[in-house]
Structures are given as structure tokens and as C-alpha cells.
Amino acid sequence: MASTSSRSTAVAEANPAQAEAAGAAAAATITVRVARFDPEKDKALRWQEFSVPTAPGMTVLDALVSIKEHQDGSLAFRSSCRMGVCGSCGMYVNGKPRLACQTQVGELGQVIEVAPLPNHDVIKDLVPDLSRTFEHHRAIKPYIIRDDEAEMASPTREFRQTPEEMERYLQFAYCLKCSLCVAACPTAATDPLFLGPQALAQAYRYTADTRDCGWQERFDVIATDHGIFNCHLAGACSEACPKGVDPALGIQLMKRTLVKGPAHRAPAPIVEEPKSVIDESKRPQAPPPTV
Amino acid sequence: MRETRLWQLHLFSALALIVLLSLHMGVQHYEKILTGLGLVGENVRDFASVAGRAGSAWWNVLYVLLLGFALYHGLYGTRRILHEVWYSRRATRVIDTLVVVFGLAVFIYGLWGILQATRMGGAL
Ligand code: SF4
Ligand code: FES
Numbered sequence: 001m002a003s004t005s006s007r008s009t010a011v012a013e014a015n016p017a018q019a020e021a022a023g024a025a026a027a028a029t030i031t032v033r034v035a036r037f038d039p040e041k042d043k044a045l046r047w048q049e050f051s052v053p054t055a056p057g058m059t060v061l062d063a064l065v066s067i068k069e070h071q072d073g074s075l076a077f078r079s080s081c082r083m084g085v086c087g088s089c090g091m092y093v094n095g096k097p098r099l100a101c102q103t104q105v106g107e108l109g110q111v112i113e114v115a116p117l118p119n120h121d122v123i124k125d126l127v128p129d130l131s132r133t134f135e136h137h138r139a140i141k142p143y144i145i146r147d148d149e150a151e152m153a154s155p156t157r158e159f160r161q162t163p164e165e166m167e168r169y170l171q172f173a174y175c176l177k178c179s180l181c182v183a184a185c186p187t188a189a190t191d192p193l194f195l196g197p198q199a200l201a202q203a204y205r206y207t208a209d210t211r212d213c214g215w216q217e218r219f220d221v222i223a224t225d226h227g228i229f230n231c232h233l234a235g236a237c238s239e240a241c242p243k244g245v246d247p248a249l250g251i252q253l254m255k256r257t258l259v260k261g262p263a264h265r266a267p268a269p270i271v272e273e274p275k276s277v278i279d280e281s282k283r284p285q286a287p288p289p290t291v
Numbered sequence: 292m293r294e295t296r297l298w299q300l301h302l303f304s305a306l307a308l309i310v311l312l313s314l315h316m317g318v319q320h321y322e323k324i325l326t327g328l329g330l331v332g333e334n335v336r337d338f339a340s341v342a343g344r345a346g347s348a349w350w351n352v353l354y355v356l357l358l359g360f361a362l363y364h365g366l367y368g369t370r371r372i373l374h375e376v377w378y379s380r381r382a383t384r385v386i387d388t389l390v391v392v393f394g395l396a397v398f399i400y401g402l403w404g405i406l407q408a409t410r411m412g413g414a415l
Contacts, residue, residue: 191375223294225374225383258295 028054030105032063034075035115037122045115045122048072054105060114061089061100064126077126084242087176090117090183091126097183099242117183132192133179136199139221142206145214146267159211159268168263172205172250174243181237181247193226197237200228201250207257213267215257223258297367304364311357318344345408358401366394 032052035045050067061079068075079089082101089100092115094108105112120128146152181197182188188196203222207215222228228251237247257263317324322335334340344350373386 187375191378193378193380194375219292219295223292225294225387226378227294229294229298230371230374255298258292259299 030054030063030108031111032067033111033113034064034067034126035113036075036125037116039122039124056106058105059101060091060093060098060103060105060108060112063105063112064100064114075126076124085176087178090128090178090180091115092117092183097180097240099178099180102242117179119183119185119188120179128179128183130177130179133177133182133196133198136195137177137202139195140199140203140206140218141214141221142202144206144209144212145217146211147213148267151270157270157273160271161210161268165210165264165268168210169205169208171245172201172208172247175202175205175245176243178242180240180242181245184236184240186234186236187230187232191226191230194230195222195227197231197247197251200231200254201237201245201247203228204250204254204257207254207262210264210268215262219258222254228254228258301364301367304360304367307356307360308364311353311360314353315357342411345411351405351409354405355402358405359398362394362398362401366390 029051032050033047034050036042036048037045050071052063052066055062061077061082064075064077068077077089077091077100079101080086081088084099084102087099090097091100092098093100093103094113097117100114114126116122116126117128120130120132123129144152175198177198179198181201185194185197187194200222203218206212207218231248231251233248233252235248238245238249241247318335326335370386370390373390374383377383377386
């Protein structure tokens with residue numbers, strides 16, 4: 001606080017007009033309409049309004065923290081990293097699924113409406129139940145599967161993979177498991193058994209990885225009723241993703257893989273043992289000991 | 292892999308429908324194009340022309356294929372929608388069975404209709 005007020009004094013001395021504008025901005029408030037739900041008391045969501053003083057660079061998560069600290073300590077929401085990495089602060093902000101920590105209040109207007117993610121059960125207030133997303137994710141076996149079990153159990157060296165081969169799945173590897181794509185998906189809205197864009201895109205991520213050979217196991221999970229062929233191709237998942245992952249593309253590539261098989265037929269081999277670059281015969285010999 | 296095959300057949304039936312429906316619509320509604328190309332004679336909607344087509348093996352094969360692909364394509368989509376409306380595992384099995392039974396019944400009925408038309412066309 002001390003540093004903020006000393007900076008304001010300096011600005012006021014340098015430029016009174018600027019100082020006035022800065023004072024007005026500091027005093028500006030926004031209205032945050034928050035959906036509340038207490039599973040022990042409520043049957044449906046109810047809305048509560050808060051007036052929140054804004055500050056430059058304030059995010060929706062900052063606004064919620066401010067409400068919790070200064071106005072209503074019972075407000076429940078989930079967050080962790082505050083920098084768009086952990087995927088835990090997914091919410092429905094002004095009609096779109098977004099990460100609260102990456103959404104600036106300045107972009108949203110005077111009234112901001114915050115609700116829990118659609119297509120998910122609500123645990124409390126803004127906390128969605130992500131267990132179904134995680135279950136579907138686990139079902140597609142999101143890990144490298146190989147037949148050389150001894151090597152998998154105790155790896156000796158890396159598996160060989162070219163940068164081009166890595167490019168095939170790299171964008172899908174940025175997935176945070178935030179479930180915003182599931183919240184945006186029209187099929188997930190009507191069919192809770194649908195595997196969903198998150199899990200299906202991850203099925204492609206691992207199947208396209210040349211180190212993997214577990215495609216058949218994943219095919220058996222995704223080419224089922226309520227599986228990949230239930231996708232309506234709405235593309236809402238790709239628009240919602242905060243990390244630039246394109247789950248709709250992953251689903252289309254996965255369909256092609258189901259028909260034609262993966263681009264690689266055998267898993268990438270282990271890299272060869274490194275050879276010495278020094279010709280031992282030319283290595284200078286240490287002089288004989290003098291003592 | 293069964294679902295993959297069913298989906299592939301769904302895509303294939305869409306392509307087949309483009310060809311078969313174009314022929315059907317061409318004859319029924321845009322006959323001038325086909326007569327211009329010399330593919331059908333004049334007055335294609337006259338009773339005699341209709342009966343003539345009914346007696347032709349080529350046209351009957353075309354109509355059996357049209358019936359089969361249109362039924363498959365439509366029922367595959369209906370099945371997918373129903374799976375989303377009633378989404379329990381048991382409901383999925385019931386829907387699949389009903390769709391197959393309904394599809395087969397309509398196909399057999401349609402086939403019977405085409406055969407009747409063939410008999411009448413051949414008799415004229
Ligand atoms: S694909 Fe994107 S929106 Fe979906 S869970 Fe992963 S990071 Fe979130
Ligand atoms: S708090 Fe981690 S992504 Fe928002």
C-alpha cells in the first residue's frame with residue numbers, strides 16, 4: 001500500500017490531469033452478479049450482486065477474491081496458479097466458459113455475470129464437479145503404452161522422435177484439463193455419457209505420439225456408443241479452449257486414424273547407446289609419473 | 292471397430308444418396324435435362340412411362356438401392372439423436388434393437404412395393 005500511495009503522489013506532482021484520471025479509475029466499481037448454490041439449502045442457482053472496486057489489470061478471479069475477502073467469506077470458487085496453468089478456475093463468465101484468472105474485468109463491461117461451468121454438476125457456488133471429465137480422460141488411457149514392458153518398467157534411454165513427429169501431437173499436449181471445452185460442447189449438454197472433447201482430443205494426442213502403440217486399446221474405448229461418432233462438429237470446444245488446443249481438429253484426426261490406422265505402425269525405438277566422439281588411439285597420453 | 296464401420300457406411304450412404312437422388316429428382320422433376328441428354332424419353336411422368344420404368348430391372352435396382360441407403364442414412368442419424376435423448380446403457384441397447392427392427396420392416400415393405408410395381412409394369 002505504501003508504495004502505491006507514494007507513486008500516486010509522484011504522478012499528481014508531475015501531471016494533475018493524469019492524477020485525476022488515475023483517481024477516477026481507482027474509485028470505479030463494477031457490478032458482479034454471482035450465481036450461488038448451497039447443496040444443503042438450495043434447489044437451484046440463485047443470483048447475488050456485489051459492487052466491487054476495480055483496479056488496473058484486475059481479473060475476474062481478483063474480483064471474486066475481493067468479494068470473498070471484503071464482502072462475503074462464504075463464496076466458494078476454485079483457483080490455484082492464478083496464471084492460466086492449472087486449469088482450476090474455469091467459470092461461465094458473461095455467457096462464455098473462461099478461465100477467471102485470465103479474463104480481465106476491463107474487457108467485460110460494467111456488469112459481469114459469473115456462474116459455474118455448464119454441463120457439470122455444481123458442488124457449491126462456482127465450483128463445478130469435474131469428476132466426469134476426469135473419468136472420461138482416464139478411460140482413454142492418457143499415457144504412453146508400449147509392448148516392451150521391461151523398458152517401460154525400468155527405462156534405459158530415451159525413445160527416438162523427430163521434431164516433425166512431435167509437432168503432430170504437440171498442441172494437444174497443452175491441455176490443462178480445465179473442462180471449458182466440455183462446458184461449451186452441445187453434445188455433452190444432452191448426453192452425459194458422451195466422452196467429450198477433452199478426452200477425445202487426448203485420445204488423439206497419445207495415438208499420434210510415435211512412442212506409443214496403444215491405439216487399439218484406445219479405439220476400443222472411443223469407437224463406441226456415446227463415443228467419438230456422437231460429436232456434432234459444432235466446434236464450440238475449440239473456440240472455448242484457453243490454451244489454443246483445437247479439440248474439434250483432434251476429433252477429426254482421430255476419426256481418420258480410426259479408419260486408416262495411425263501414421264506410425266511400430267513404436268519409436270530407443271535411441272542408440274551414445275558412441276564416444278574421441279578416437280581413443282589419438283587421445284594424448286599423460287606423461288609418465290616423475291616421482 | 293463396429294461403430295467405425297457403421298459410421299463409414301453412413302458417409303458412403305450420403306455419397307450414394309447424392310447420385311441416386313440426383314437421378315430420381317432428375318427424372319421426376321427436371322426431365323428436360325435428362326431428355327436433353329437423351330437418357331430418358333419424353334413425358335416421363337405419363338402412366339406408360341412410369342409403368343415402363345417399373346418394369347425395368349435397372350430402375351428397380353436403382354430404387355432398391357435408394358430405399359436401402361436412404362433408410363440406413365436416416366436411421367443412423369435418428370439412432371444417434373435417440374442415444375442422446377435416452378442415454379442409459381440399457382436405453383442404448385433398446386434403441387439399437389428398435390432401429391434395426393424398424394429399418395428391416397420398412398425395407399422389406401418397400402421391397403415388396405417395388406416388386407408389386409415391377410409385376411404391374413411387366414404386365415402392361
Ligand atoms: S482442450 Fe482446452 S478447453 Fe478442453 S480441457 Fe484441454 S485446455 Fe481445457
Ligand atoms: S487459477 Fe490456475 S488456471 Fe486459473
